[in-house]
Amino acid sequence: MKLSSQAQAFVLHFGEMGSRWGFNRTVGQMFALLTIHPEPVNADQLAQALKISRGNVSMGLKELQAWRLVELHHLPGDRKDYFTAAGSIWDLARTVFEERRKRELDPTLTLLRQLLLNEPQDEQEAEAQERIQEVYDLLELLDQFANTLSRLQQKDLLKLMKLGSGLSKLLELKGKVKGGPSKAK
Amino acid sequence: MKLSSQAQAFVLHFGEMGSRWGFNRTVGQMFALLTIHPEPVNADQLAQALKISRGNVSMGLKELQAWRLVELHHLPGDRKDYFTAAGSIWDLARTVFEERRKRELDPTLTLLRQLLLNEPQDEQEAEAQERIQEVYDLLELLDQFANTLSRLQQKDLLKLMKLGSGLSKLLELKGKVKGGPSKAK
DNA sequence: TACAATTTTCAGAAATTTCTGAAAATTAAG
DNA sequence: CTTAATTTTCAGAAATTTCTGAAAATTGTA
Numbered sequence: 001m002k003l004s005s006q007a008q009a010f011v012l013h014f015g016e017m018g019s020r021w022g023f024n025r026t027v028g029q030m031f032a033l034l035t036i037h038p039e040p041v042n043a044d045q046l047a048q049a050l051k052i053s054r055g056n057v058s059m060g061l062k063e064l065q066a067w068r069l070v071e072l073h074h075l076p077g078d079r080k081d082y083f084t085a086a087g088s089i090w091d092l093a094r095t096v097f098e099e100r101r102k103r104e105l106d107p108t109l110t111l112l113r114q115l116l117l118n119e120p121q122d123e124q125e126a127e128a129q130e131r132i133q134e135v136y137d138l139l140e141l142l143d144q145f146a147n148t149l150s151r152l153q154q155k156d157l158l159k160l161m162k163l164g165s166g167l168s169k170l171l172e173l174k175g176k177v178k179g180g181p182s183k184a185k
Numbered sequence: 186m187k188l189s190s191q192a193q194a195f196v197l198h199f200g201e202m203g204s205r206w207g208f209n210r211t212v213g214q215m216f217a218l219l220t221i222h223p224e225p226v227n228a229d230q231l232a233q234a235l236k237i238s239r240g241n242v243s244m245g246l247k248e249l250q251a252w253r254l255v256e257l258h259h260l261p262g263d264r265k266d267y268f269t270a271a272g273s274i275w276d277l278a279r280t281v282f283e284e285r286r287k288r289e290l291d292p293t294l295t296l297l298r299q300l301l302l303n304e305p306q307d308e309q310e311a312e313a314q315e316r317i318q319e320v321y322d323l324l325e326l327l328d329q330f331a332n333t334l335s336r337l338q339q340k341d342l343l344k345l346m347k348l349g350s351g352l353s354k355l356l357e358l359k360g361k362v363k364g365g366p367s368k369a370k
Numbered sequence: 371t372a373c374a375a376t377t378t379t380c381a382g383a384a385a386t387t388t389c390t391g392a393a394a395a396t397t398a399a400g
Numbered sequence: 401c402t403t404a405a406t407t408t409t410c411a412g413a414a415a416t417t418t419c420t421g422a423a424a425a426t427t428g429t430a
Contacts, residue, residue: 120191
């Protein structure tokens with residue numbers, strides 16, 4: 001497998017950005033490669049193209065599977081496992097988005113919920129709990145919103161994202177229109 | 186400065202989560218402490234409360250300033266610098282969101298834009314460019330949407346996030362209502 | 371200016387994460 | 401069952417990130 005210099009640059013960049021997106025350099029590179037390369041690729045090809053060890057590829061694929069970002073394929077007459085990116089670019093983005101929501105929000109929500117169960121023992125703690133409650137409310141709302149977005153049909157999501165400044169105008173309409181959506185909360 | 190066990194747990198958790206949110210453990214802890222502690226805190230107090238070195242505190246504060254998450258204060262008759270979290274929880278969340286958009290999206294958009302300037306030299310490259318274009322279009326749209334959300338008034342943002350399943354209903358309305366927002370391209 | 375208080379810097383130490391490669395485990399075919 | 405192909409594991413090595421603490425720089429006061 002040879003990568004064009006375009007592909008090379010794309011892959012290397014996704015490696016660099018990897019850590020910001022929640023995976024390490026080689027996992028980022030593997031993901032990028034599978035994303036620009038439409039044909040299924042096996043582990044040896046990945047190792048060769050990215051110049052990393054076979055063991056590292058195995059671990060990276062395991063992680064990409066945990067993220068549900070890759071699909072396993074088999075080619076007739078070949079015992080090797082072949083991989084492709086799972087679905088369209090939009091599917092991939094949605095999956096990364098959901099997975100990050102889970103990893104970045106859920107553990108914190110769980111902890112804060114526990115903290116809020118305790119009765120504050122003094123004025124100091126009562127004050128701290130107030131702030132914790134504020135953080136909790138906000139993260140909970142964010143979490144629900146992220147969930148709502150994940151569940152939207154692609155065409156609705158596209159419509160929403162393209163609204164731009166039309167979004168606030170649309171929000172003004174809410175509840176003011178006969179037969180429109182009813183007031184939430 | 187003594188932290189209640191509540192506060193302690195909160196701070197430690199934000200330390201653990203720190204890396205997922207874009208900063209390291211101690212920066213996460215410092216941010217958490219400033220968030221639950223309403224009164225201004227100086228560097229020595231941070232070092233003492235978090236049991237880290239003075240130098241580390243200095244570096245962490247520099248980073249929090251780069252993120253625009255802290256505000257500097259001075260107490261009369263005290264030469265030390267005092268810090269608080271910058272603004273309300275909502276302000277902080279908005280700042281983190283904006284800052285992450287910049288760090289996670291912008292560099293990639295810049296690179297992809299450059300890659301798309303090159304004329305593809307062969308069929309292989311043309312195909313790769315198609316995929317790069319798809320990724321670019323999606324990230325660009327995401328970037329703009331994130332910008333739109335950042336600029337929304339808090340009350341509109343709240344309204345939007347609380348819509349839940351009402352969101353798709355509201356989207357159906359778009360363009361169908363006399364005097365409603367005009368169709369965005 | 372001189373001086374003490376305070377903050378910043380940064381070289382090296384410590385901690386953590388990632389990677390390699392050989393050995394172990396698994397899988398499929400005969 | 402045996403064998404060969406393939407994948408996984410994981411101990412230690414390498415790379416990277418974070419942290420410390422002493423020295424240098426800066427700041428405010430007199």
